[in-house]
Amino acid sequence: MAKIEDLKEEAKKLLREGKVKYIIGYGAGTNGWPAAPLFVKTPEEVDRLVWDPTCVHNLVRFLVDEKRRKSRQKQPDKRPVGIVVKGCDSRAVVVLLQEKFIDRGDVFILGVSCEKAGVVDDSKLARKLGGKKAKKVAVNAENRFVVTTEDGEVEASAEELLAERCLECKANFPVVYDLLSGAKTKRPLDKPFGSLDKMEALSSEERWAFWKAQLDKCIRCYACRSACPMCYCDECVVDSINLAVTADTTADEKAQRIRWVQRSTESSENMVYHLVRAMHLAGRCIDCGECERVCPLDIPLRFLNKKLEKEAKELFGYEAGFDADLPALVSCFRDEDPQDFIR
Amino acid sequence: MAEDYEPRIVAFLCKWCSSAGSDLAGVSRMEYPPNVVPIQVMCSGSVSPLYIFSAFNKGADGVLVSGCHPGDCHYIKGNYYARRRLNLVKNLLEFVGLEPQRFRMSWVSAAEGTKYTQVIKDFVKDLKPLGPQTKLRRIS
Amino acid sequence: MEKTLPKKHFSQWLKSLTSRRVYVPRKDEDGRWNYAEADGGEAALEVLQTTLPPKKILFPQREVFLEFTQSREGQQETLELKDVLPEVRPTVIVGVRPCEARAAWLLDEVFSGEFKDVYYWKRRDETALVGLACTTPPSEHCFCTSVEGSPHSVEGLDLLLTDLGDRYYVQVLTPKGEKLVAAAKTLFEEPKPEVVKQAKAVQADSNKKIKRQLKDARPIAEKLKGMFDSTLWDEESMSCLRCGICTYLCPSCHCFDINDEVESPAPLRGQRVRTWDTCQFPDFTMHSSGHNPRPDKASRLRQRLLHKFQYFVQVYDRFMCVGCGRCIALCPVGIDIIKVLDKVKENGA
Numbered sequence: 001m002a003k004i005e006d007l008k009e010e011a012k013k014l015l016r017e018g019k020v021k022y023i024i025g026y027g028a029g030t031n032g033w034p035a036a037p038l039f040v041k042t043p044e045e046v047d048r049l050v051w052d053p054t055c056v057h058n059l060v061r062f063l064v065d066e067k068r069r070k071s072r073q074k075q076p077d078k079r080p081v082g083i084v085v086k087g088c089d090s091r092a093v094v095v096l097l098q099e100k101f102i103d104r105g106d107v108f109i110l111g112v113s114c115e116k117a118g119v120v121d122d123s124k125l126a127r128k129l130g131g132k133k134a135k136k137v138a139v140n141a142e143n144r145f146v147v148t149t150e151d152g153e154v155e156a157s158a159e160e161l162l163a164e165r166c167l168e169c170k171a172n173f174p175v176v177y178d179l180l181s182g183a184k185t186k187r188p189l190d191k192p193f194g195s196l197d198k199m200e201a202l203s204s205e206e207r208w209a210f211w212k213a214q215l216d217k218c219i220r221c222y223a224c225r226s227a228c229p230m231c232y233c234d235e236c237v238v239d240s241i242n243l244a245v246t247a248d249t250t251a252d253e254k255a256q257r258i259r260w261v262q263r264s265t266e267s268s269e270n271m272v273y274h275l276v277r278a279m280h281l282a283g284r285c286i287d288c289g290e291c292e293r294v295c296p297l298d299i300p301l302r303f304l305n306k307k308l309e310k311e312a313k314e315l316f317g318y319e320a321g322f323d324a325d326l327p328a329l330v331s332c333f334r335d336e337d338p339q340d341f342i343r
Numbered sequence: 344m345a346e347d348y349e350p351r352i353v354a355f356l357c358k359w360c361s362s363a364g365s366d367l368a369g370v371s372r373m374e375y376p377p378n379v380v381p382i383q384v385m386c387s388g389s390v391s392p393l394y395i396f397s398a399f400n401k402g403a404d405g406v407l408v409s410g411c412h413p414g415d416c417h418y419i420k421g422n423y424y425a426r427r428r429l430n431l432v433k434n435l436l437e438f439v440g441l442e443p444q445r446f447r448m449s450w451v452s453a454a455e456g457t458k459y460t461q462v463i464k465d466f467v468k469d470l471k472p473l474g475p476q477t478k479l480r481r482i483s
Numbered sequence: 484m485e486k487t488l489p490k491k492h493f494s495q496w497l498k499s500l501t502s503r504r505v506y507v508p509r510k511d512e513d514g515r516w517n518y519a520e521a522d523g524g525e526a527a528l529e530v531l532q533t534t535l536p537p538k539k540i541l542f543p544q545r546e547v548f549l550e551f552t553q554s555r556e557g558q559q560e561t562l563e564l565k566d567v568l569p570e571v572r573p574t575v576i577v578g579v580r581p582c583e584a585r586a587a588w589l590l591d592e593v594f595s596g597e598f599k600d601v602y603y604w605k606r607r608d609e610t611a612l613v614g615l616a617c618t619t620p621p622s623e624h625c626f627c628t629s630v631e632g633s634p635h636s637v638e639g640l641d642l643l644l645t646d647l648g649d650r651y652y653v654q655v656l657t658p659k660g661e662k663l664v665a666a667a668k669t670l671f672e673e674p675k676p677e678v679v680k681q682a683k684a685v686q687a688d689s690n691k692k693i694k695r696q697l698k699d700a701r702p703i704a705e706k707l708k709g710m711f712d713s714t715l716w717d718e719e720s721m722s723c724l725r726c727g728i729c730t731y732l733c734p735s736c737h738c739f740d741i742n743d744e745v746e747s748p749a750p751l752r753g754q755r756v757r758t759w760d761t762c763q764f765p766d767f768t769m770h771s772s773g774h775n776p777r778p779d780k781a782s783r784l785r786q787r788l789l790h791k792f793q794y795f796v797q798v799y800d801r802f803m804c805v806g807c808g809r810c811i812a813l814c815p816v817g818i819d820i821i822k823v824l825d826k827v828k829e830n831g832a
Binding site (some may be wrong): 199200204205206207208209210211212237260261262266268269271272275276278279282304307308311312315316329330331333337338339341342343 | 427433435449479481482
């Protein structure tokens, strides 16, 4: 894992010179997880920044918040915001740039490289530690994880603790940055999209049984949507509130207003919500894994997005988050796009 | 299942080609199964994945999207977008376990009344053994 | 009334309750615990924290209020409204944490008063809560003792079991609790004085094991009155994702949304449904004019904390927070309610 001394120096300089409003990075956590998002506003606070395998969060979500905050201010501060990004997170920045949601001048990107390692998965870590709490996680010279608990140190191989998405990592270091801390190394990859093999080998009925059981758990807390940097719509399709109700609105109008998905947590509604979200993220999801990490009911949401990511690559040669000049997946086409499924 | 089960198909037909093709089939008195609820859209490219999910949610047993042949789209490029987007929808629906035969796409031009009737006949024939669609349907 | 129940009789006692619907904590393949129907199966009582609190049984995610159907006969149009009250079987939830039962006691206050919520009370009246005292804290973030609760509090419970190794010390607290004991009274024994002494000692000891403390909760509640416009809320809410997990998993949060779900517009047919909602969603307070009095995360964090620690205290003289620590453990960005309230205490000092 990169040492971020150079990043901290740059951060201090940026804040001293007033070049950025504040810097979004990782700091020590208080709720039992070693890292948490940290908003650094002064050069003195910069030393609180940390970088280690527990920095799982995708901070790009806060760029969406920043844009919203600016839109509410009468005279917004137009300086950029500094942001610490991992390889995967930087792809989210690229997608936001591609969609012109933010300008390149709105962010100062402080990239960090995972340098052949990655971030840890919280459930894998909990299982490995058997109830003990992790105080610190580091990577040693042999690329093994070293976890410090209150009882001493525990060592583990990368595969035991790495987040599933890190095993399929496409960008070990940021693809866009103003400063890069750490080396541009590559992790040897598992088979791309290997995690889907097992699922795709199942029959239709088996797959349905799996997804029904998982999505029936959903309590529609919409945490998956809230944590995703790409779900930035002001009004989401499932929250159709855009009907101004006045004294003259008739009962018929209220009854017939378009409701694609009902609020109820019924099997079919949960299914449609997640399918719609997956479709809206086709060609945009960069597999930061936040949706699955935040889900309180442990629904394996990444599989839905991963499937469309695979289709985008294999059918259309499209990969999200590498080139900000590309059009969106669904607003371009090739003459040779497959059509053998069309009668 | 019941001998008298008739699958209900929702068909999104583009106005300039497929819908005209279905009109030709009607005007020419061609016979084909009456299981289709046709919805005319301006272009197959305007069919949002939401329409398809919603059709299944409301109880459709099968959904068809039909548009102009590549190169013949009234809006030049709409059907190319549809070809890409609906390919993704089809694969996603199959991935979650919906029977693959329930969603299909076709190219039907305004002159292809016969082709339209064949597409519908095939669809009904393939849907009958599957029975009613219960997976995405809202049962309350 | 007090009894003891030897552990070897516990399964038998559960079986004697099969005329009722019995919920127990169950582990799923991912290792998460949740209350699920026992279905006649075994239930080991352990001190643990489930992901979803028992409020999902008393106050379900989805509740149908009424059904409406429109029928037309010639020119005549009639709209039929049918009340739908939940059909509830007598229910027992076994292994409830005292804090969760305390939350039920708080919800009882909210859903009573001038307008009694018949849907909540139909379920509540038929449900008995059997608690297990927390001899050790189930979560590292427990702080029930700081909000006037305790690992062995009795509010909201019908029975409280305290684990004494080979047996449970049983406190029978309500007539519902008495009925549960009477269902298999031969399995219960009269407590010996030394057993009672042991139980009291275990309970007193459990208070000391709670690691996290929120000091001076009542003075903080007073101080919050003057902090509506503080900049503290903006600082503390910067990393909030407004994901809503804190409120959905909170045992005492009870905000809801009511929607008419129309199955068919003509003839009109549908249901009026209540679902969970959260003050953390941006459009929770959206007016139909488009104005939103809580448009930013700062105002929503403030709302959550003030509701739990000031408004509720003002109206009911109790904290709405029961100190279970779920919001702390499950917040994806580590926002810690105790730390925020500590900052409230230090603010301006």
